[in-house]
Structure formats: C-alpha cells, structure tokens
Amino acid sequence: xxxxxxxxxxxxxANVRPLLAxxxxxxxxxxxxxxxxxxxxxxxxxxxARSSAASPAAHSAGPFGGPFGAVSSENGSSQxxxxxxxxxxxxxxxxxxxxxxxxxxxxxxQIQGLVDKVAEQQAYVLLFGPLKSGxxxxxxxxxxxxxxxxxxxxxxxxxxxxxxxxxxxFYVSRYNGDTERFTxxxxxxxxxxxxxxxxxxxxxAAETEGxxxxxxxxxxxxxxxxxxxxxxxxLAQSGAVLVDTPGLYSRMKFGYDRMxxxxxxxxxxxxxxxxxxxxxxxxxxxxxxxxxxxxxxxFLVVNLDTTKSDLxxxxxxxxxxxxxxxxxxxxxxxxxxxxxxxxxxxxxxxLKIYPVDLLRAASHRLSADDEEAAPARGQANFDAFLGDLxxxxxxxxxxxxxxxxxxxxxxxxxxxxxxxxxxxxxxALRAHTDALDAERQDLSRRRHSVHRLEAFDWRAxxxxxxxxxxxxxxxxxxxSSVETxxxxxxxxxxxxxxxxxxxxxxKDDLEPRFARYESQLADFVAQTLEEEVKPGTAGLLLPSxxxxxxxxxxxxxxxxxxxxxxxxxxxxxxxxxxxxxxVDKVPVRKSLFDWLLFRTRxxxxxRLFGETGNPAARIPVEKKQARLGDEAKAAIRRELDLYKxxxxxETVQRTHRHLIGRYADAAVHSMKTQLKExxxxxxSEIQTVVDRLVRHRKILSHFxxxxxETARARGGIEQLGLSYGQTEPEKLIQPAPAGQLPPMxxxxxxxxxxxIPHVAGADAGEEAVGxxxxxxxxxxxxxSESTPGE
Numbered sequence: 001x002x003x004x005x006x007x008x009x010x011x012x013x014a015n016v017r018p019l020l021a022x023x024x025x026x027x028x029x030x031x032x033x034x035x036x037x038x039x040x041x042x043x044x045x046x047x048x049a050r051s052s053a054a055s056p057a058a059h060s061a062g063p064f065g066g067p068f069g070a071v072s073s074e075n076g077s078s079q080x081x082x083x084x085x086x087x088x089x090x091x092x093x094x095x096x097x098x099x100x101x102x103x104x105x106x107x108x109x110q111i112q113g114l115v116d117k118v119a120e121q122q123a124y125v126l127l128f129g130p131l132k133s134g135x136x137x138x139x140x141x142x143x144x145x146x147x148x149x150x151x152x153x154x155x156x157x158x159x160x161x162x163x164x165x166x167x168x169x170f171y172v173s174r175y176n177g178d179t180e181r182f183t184x185x186x187x188x189x190x191x192x193x194x195x196x197x198x199x200x201x202x203x204x205a206a207e208t209e210g211x212x213x214x215x216x217x218x219x220x221x222x223x224x225x226x227x228x229x230x231x232x233x234x235l236a237q238s239g240a241v242l243v244d245t246p247g248l249y250s251r252m253k254f255g256y257d258r259m260x261x262x263x264x265x266x267x268x269x270x271x272x273x274x275x276x277x278x279x280x281x282x283x284x285x286x287x288x289x290x291x292x293x294x295x296x297x298x299f300l301v302v303n304l305d306t307t308k309s310d311l312x313x314x315x316x317x318x319x320x321x322x323x324x325x326x327x328x329x330x331x332x333x334x335x336x337x338x339x340x341x342x343x344x345x346x347x348x349x350x351l352k353i354y355p356v357d358l359l360r361a362a363s364h365r366l367s368a369d370d371e372e373a374a375p376a377r378g379q380a381n382f383d384a385f386l387g388d389l390x391x392x393x394x395x396x397x398x399x400x401x402x403x404x405x406x407x408x409x410x411x412x413x414x415x416x417x418x419x420x421x422x423x424x425x426x427x428a429l430r431a432h433t434d435a436l437d438a439e440r441q442d443l444s445r446r447r448h449s450v451h452r453l454e455a456f457d458w459r460a461x462x463x464x465x466x467x468x469x470x471x472x473x474x475x476x477x478x479x480s481s482v483e484t485x486x487x488x489x490x491x492x493x494x495x496x497x498x499x500x501x502x503x504x505x506x507k508d509d510l511e512p513r514f515a516r517y518e519s520q521l522a523d524f525v526a527q528t529l530e531e532e533v534k535p536g537t538a539g540l541l542l543p544s545x546x547x548x549x550x551x552x553x554x555x556x557x558x559x560x561x562x563x564x565x566x567x568x569x570x571x572x573x574x575x576x577x578x579x580x581x582x583v584d585k586v587p588v589r590k591s592l593f594d595w596l597l598f599r600t601r602x603x604x605x606x607r608l609f610g611e612t613g614n615p616a617a618r619i620p621v622e623k624k625q626a627r628l629g630d631e632a633k634a635a636i637r638r639e640l641d642l643y644k645x646x647x648x649x650e651t652v653q654r655t656h657r658h659l660i661g662r663y664a665d666a667a668v669h670s671m672k673t674q675l676k677e678x679x680x681x682x683x684s685e686i687q688t689v690v691d692r693l694v695r696h697r698k699i700l701s702h703f704x705x706x707x708x709e710t711a712r713a714r715g716g717i718e719q720l721g722l723s724y725g726q727t728e729p730e731k732l733i734q735p736a737p738a739g740q741l742p743p744m745x746x747x748x749x750x751x752x753x754x755x756i757p758h759v760a761g762a763d764a765g766e767e768a769v770g771x772x773x774x775x776x777x778x779x780x781x782x783x784s785e786s787t788p789g790e
Contacts, residue, residue: 005402015720018709019709020115023108029702105220122241123402138273147230156223158225159224161226161243162230164231165232168185172223175224271389272301273358274301275305298351299388302326304356304358306322330353354381356385357382396730399729400732426700429696447683450549450675462540466660473652477651480521491510492633499619499621501610502583522659529568534561538558560674564667580640581640583605585639586636587632588604588632589629
C-alpha cells in the first residue's frame, strides 16, 4: 500500500537523483575518465541495480523500526550495493582541478546517500561516542545479531553502515569515488588494517608539513565509508540503517568533521554512547554538544558495567553503585556535571538518558532466551530505550522531520553545487578557455598569413630589386671601363718605350689592370646591394598587405636579408682574366737577313719575343721601333679593344649572377624554407591549442549541464517543499489514491493536487538549447582548424 509520504519520497527522488549523473560525469572528466553510460550507472560510474524510484512497503512498526515497515527490493535487500568496477584514471594535470573534483565527489556522496535514504524511506540511526565506549556492542543489540564484521574492524576514521541483506557483502567506498566489494570478513579486516597504516603515514606527513589534512585532497584513496550488508535479524523487518561513526577525540578527527556535514538535516536521530567511567569528564561532551544542533532527537546511553564491585570498609567486595542503583549516577550527572546546553535539550525533550549494561543487554538479545526467564540485569533499561527509540521513529514528529529535513538538506546541497559551479578554479578555467580561444584565433590568422606569403611571387620581387640596382651598376661599369681603357692605352705606349718583354706587358701590366676592374666592380655591386638590404625588408619594396602578413607570421626580413648576403659568391665573380694578347696577333717586320734566309713570320716572332708559350725575351727600344713600329702598336690596340668589349660585358653579367643572383636565390630559398617550417609549427601549435580547448570546453559543458540540472532540481524541490508544508502530518501515512502518478515527459512524477512539482525556467526545451550551444562551441573549435589554409 502506497502512502502520501511515499508519493512525496518518489517526487523527491525524481527531482534530486538526476543530479548524480552530471556530477559524476563532471568529476570523471576532471580525472580524465572515459564518459560513462548513465543508464545503469551511479554517479561515480559504478554499477547499481537500484531502480529510479523505490516502492516502499506500507507502514509497519517493527522493533525500533520506522513507520515505513519492511523495505526491500526484489531480491530481499534493503539496498543494492555498488559494483566493483571503478572508472579508469588518466593524467591531465592541466585540467585536474583537484579541489573541485574532491568537492564534486563529496557532493555526489552526500546526494547519493540522501536520495537512497528518501527513496527507500530509510531511518538512519547514528551511533556516536569515544573509542571503546560500546558502539559496536549497541549495534549488535539493535541488530539482534552478532555483527562480527563491525566489532572487529580497526578503528579507521570512516562511517560504517549496517543494513540487512539476504547475503553477506561488504563495500568499501573511497574519497576518489572508487568502490570495492568483499565477501570475506577476514579479507576486509586485512584490507582496512593496511589502509589504516597508509592513512596514518599520510596524516603524519601532512602534519610535518604544517598542512590541515583533508583526505579528499591529500589522500583520495582513503576509505570514506564501509557498507556492511548481512542477514541482520531485526533489521530485516525495518528500513533502518545503523551507522557507526568514527570514535571521537582521535588524531584522525577529520572523519567526524566530515560526518557532521554528511548528516546535517538528513539523519533520523543520534545515539550517543559513553561509559559510566567517563560520564563526568567535560571533554567527553565538548563534541557531543555539536550534535545538539544536528539532530532533533538524541538518545544518551550510559554504558554500565554491572559486574563491577566496590571495596567495603571491612575489606570485602560489595556490589558497585552501577549494580545497585545506576539512577543515582544519572542524578549526580544531571545535577553536578551536565552543561547548560544539555540541560536545555533535556528540558525540551530532545535529549533523554538511559543507563544500560550494553554487554548484558546484547548478550540477552542474541542468546534468544526464553521470554519467561528472568530478564538480565540492565535489560529493563535497554527495553525502555528501545521502546522510546521505536516510538520516536513511529511518531508524527518524525514523519514531519523525515522529509522536511531531507528537503532542507537538498536545498543546502544545491547551494553547494551552485557555489561549486562558480568555484574560483572553474572561473579560472573559463578565463583560460577564453584565452585559449583567442590564442587559437591568433594562430589561425598567423597561419593564413603564412599561406598568403607562400603564394606570393618572391622571385618577381627580387627581380625588381635587380632592375632597381642595374642602372647604378651599369653606370659604374661604364665609368670604370673608360678609366681602364685609358690606362691600358698608356701601358701600351709605355711598353714601346722600354726594354720590357712582351710577357711583362701582358702579365705585369694588362692582366692586373683587368683584374682590378673586375674586383672594383664586384666591390661596388656588393656594397650597393648591402646598402639596399640593410635598411630592412631584404631590399624589397613590398605591398602593405604583404608587410602586414610578414609581421603576423613573425618573419624577420632583416634577418633573412643579412643571412642571404652571406651567400654572395664574391670570389666566384673574380679571377676570370685571361691573356688579353698573344704574340701571334702582333705583326713583326722582317730584316734583310730574314728575307735572305727565308725565315717565316713565326720564326721571326720567336727570335724577337722568345718562345711562343713564354715570350719573355727583352726587347730593346730600338728593336721595338725597327721590328714592330706603329703597325704592331695598332694591332695590339685592336686586339685589346676586342678583348675589352667581351671582358667588360661578361664581367658585368658574371657579377650580377654571382652577387645579386645568388643573393636572390638564397633569400627566396630561405623565405620558402622558413614559411614551410613556420606553417608546420603553427599547424602543430593550433592542434595543441585546439586539443586543449576542446578538453576545456568539454569540462565547461559538463558544468553548464550541471548548472542547468541544479536549477531544474531547485525548482522542483522548492515546489515540493511548499506542497509538503501545506500537508497535514496525519495524512502522510494515509493510503494514496491509485492512478495519480503518471510519468511526466521530463521524467518527474506528478503528484495529486496540489502536490505538482514544477521546474521553473528549466524545461526540456531550455535544457536542450544549452546543450546544443555547448556542443556547437566544441564543434566550432574542431571545425575551424580542419582547413586552416582556407
């Protein structure tokens, strides 16, 4: 039979549970995990057999059981366990955001526990107290069975949840979201013992460094909670879950601190256990007073040892006050040691004290004694405690507080989610994403500039440089040739007036002068080119848009010009002077004896100049006048004119080729090489930026989806809270009308009027728009770089 409270719980679950998927996905992507299929997955990526909405059974009042009766799934388990597969890890340190991920996992853990509690209408009964105060013993007594797994666990600072299940299973959940399943209690004990040592080492290291230890940040592999699912006797008839909390006043107190956040406005009630020996110690109740602000009802159990004896004046042992009259101990505590906050809570009925010998009470409940047998000492007080606990969980006050506290807790968690979405690290990621997008656009512009520069006709620009320099070079060549001709004529005239050999004329006078002309012209061309190159742009006059592209591509034309000048082959332009004259071109007059002896002209030339290949014979001035004369002088000048015309022209061409031509070739090659390298480098940079940008935007898209889902859930919770507040408490346990809960298109559940949860400003259409915009942003990043040359 379904009650109105069940309808409220289903509506709560339908509004809040969908938050788990985007939270888990956001935490997963921050850890580099692969996207998980939300179907059949919990928020942390582990398998779960839980249905989207539980179907609690009708109200029933079992032993300390709540008003919800037997709560079980098809397999008889009150709560199906998480699976064993954890999401894979990958290192992405630039996107890790460890604080944000830790808080996401923390919120996921809290929301998971809250929706499970409401969906299955579980009564969480929390057990608090110092170490060795008797919490495990009380848990055994409440469960009606010996829970050895709880009693034997090391004092690890984590929550231990005990609930009924047809088979024995244990689930260890960590702060990083991973879950492991155990079936062997000894394996569980060994695992937690090792984990305890690892945690102690991490805690000491943090203390040494002066850090405030937070396991979610400093040791995410630490155990957060242990779920113990066993056949648990009385728990089988109830939806209650017993929660054993970390012992207070230990060095690992962070477990208690986090627990107070986890169960704010979510637990049904709390039981504080303290040994009678510690009842009058002020420090015991320092932390206890914090619990008064967390729970509407607290049961203070004073654990007695009724086997204790006191020494009498005669030396004999007599029953102690704990045996004879334990209420006197309670009266003394209330009158002498109870603090004002505790007195106020007791006066308001929120705090009640029960002196119980827990060891004897647990022994009695587990031994299945005959009901007619005399009750064990302390059993009466335990029965009173158990009856009051059961009455409270069955009361209208508890019914009102159950979902009301859960609604308040949900609103607080939604506030935490809103704060987390706007976390400074997320804001910094958004700013970094904008900077990356600006960098991508700048790199794309630069690459497009490179492509335009690659298409530009650089050879034509350097040909223009050649044309620009040619007039000055030709003018210099002309003036140098005139001067050279004049000096050559003077050298010929001077030779006829000396006894110098023909070889001396050629080697010592004519060839050096031609070489000097060659060198002077090469120096002039090199100097002219350098003067044109040094001011910038490698000597080129470029269009303004090409200059802008060079600046965008960050290419240094000055450097290209300076480096290309080194490619000029000045020496290659020199050393091309050959013998301008040969003796066979110079006519020699025959003497009388030459005619009489029938000497040939060649023989006469040899007798005058010397060997043809080495005309080094001295020729007296008289012989030159007699045997050569004006006819030879004219022939020499004629041959020089022929040589000069060819030599001057070839020298100019050769100088152009080896200086300006080689400079242009080197500059064009350097430009093409640098453009090719720059294009490849920019392509790689763009891909790197795009990859990072896609990852950043993917993360932000998950936070955008989380913001949308949070707004949707908030609207539903606010409306549900209004409807719940308008409902009379007595009607909560009444049967609900049949056929009033058809599923709505957006997955929420419609309640009977006026209980209709509505998501303000977050309908399916608006959510779809936000998702499409996010995906379009990611596609724009990837698509914009598919053809960077366009």
